Amino acid sequence: MVDALRRAHRALRPGSVLLDLHPTASDVPVEVGARVTGRVDTGDGLRRHAAAAHALTRSVATQLFALERTLTFDFLTYGDSIEELRDYIAENWREARIGSAAVERTRDALRAAPGVKPRVREHVQVTRLLSPSLQTKV
Amino acid sequence: MIEEDPEEHELVALRAVWTPAAACRVLEVGAGDGRLTRRYAHEVASVIAIDPDADAIADLRREFPHVDARAVGVEELSLSDHSVDVVLFAWSL
Numbered sequence: 001m002v003d004a005l006r007r008a009h010r011a012l013r014p015g016s017v018l019l020d021l022h023p024t025a026s027d028v029p030v031e032v033g034a035r036v037t038g039r040v041d042t043g044d045g046l047r048r049h050a051a052a053a054h055a056l057t058r059s060v061a062t063q064l065f066a067l068e069r070t071l072t073f074d075f076l077t078y079g080d081s082i083e084e085l086r087d088y089i090a091e092n093w094r095e096a097r098i099g100s101a102a103v104e105r106t107r108d109a110l111r112a113a114p115g116v117k118p119r120v121r122e123h124v125q126v127t128r129l130l131s132p133s134l135q136t137k138v
Numbered sequence: 139m140i141e142e143d144p145e146e147h148e149l150v151a152l153r154a155v156w157t158p159a160a161a162c163r164v165l166e167v168g169a170g171d172g173r174l175t176r177r178y179a180h181e182v183a184s185v186i187a188i189d190p191d192a193d194a195i196a197d198l199r200r201e202f203p204h205v206d207a208r209a210v211g212v213e214e215l216s217l218s219d220h221s222v223d224v225v226l227f228a229w230s231l
Contacts, residue, residue, distance in 0.1 A: 003213065004213070007215070008212075011219065011222050012223070012224075013220045013222070013223055016222070016224060017156065017224045018224075019227070021148070021174075021227065056231070069154075069155050071151055071155065073147040073150070077142050077143070078140070078141040079141075080139055084139075084140065126151045126154075128155040
């Protein structure tokens, strides 16, 4: 990750911008409306996301980049059914799954909330950094 | 049908930290099939979109023929120094 940031620094014109979006190292709840019915098992996701945050922090500490702004938002993914959402995550997210207990609880919640779509909620951080000088730090 | 971010929270957040400019040259790392690329590609001068997933890059190339889409990871990318104005890591760091 640090190497990727160094490569980005090299590619950027001095004084230009690096933007990073990545999920924070936090739980990913499965929801039916306001009700949390389980958590996505993200495998090593929390460790990877923490490592990404650490790499950004380190790039600032070593003056490769200057931090300009950070904010967070919630990224919601909806399925027409919990089975569709489960299968989508299994196929498209790295090492992640919705376990059978969470699927069952979500089915129960959906029976009590007709018309509501199940969703998962990821907390995502956006960071804007500046490539600060003509000096190459690599 | 799967719906990702129908509330467009990601777009709002991206726009809060960056306003695309017509002269801007962008390198997007981890572009996938272009979910984020389509948010800004029409507003900038050029985009190099990279991702090691060749199938996803093929989809991106079909949808955005004007984007320089390459099925490589950042460690394999060959790019001149100081050649872009924005690097965007799209959920890929």
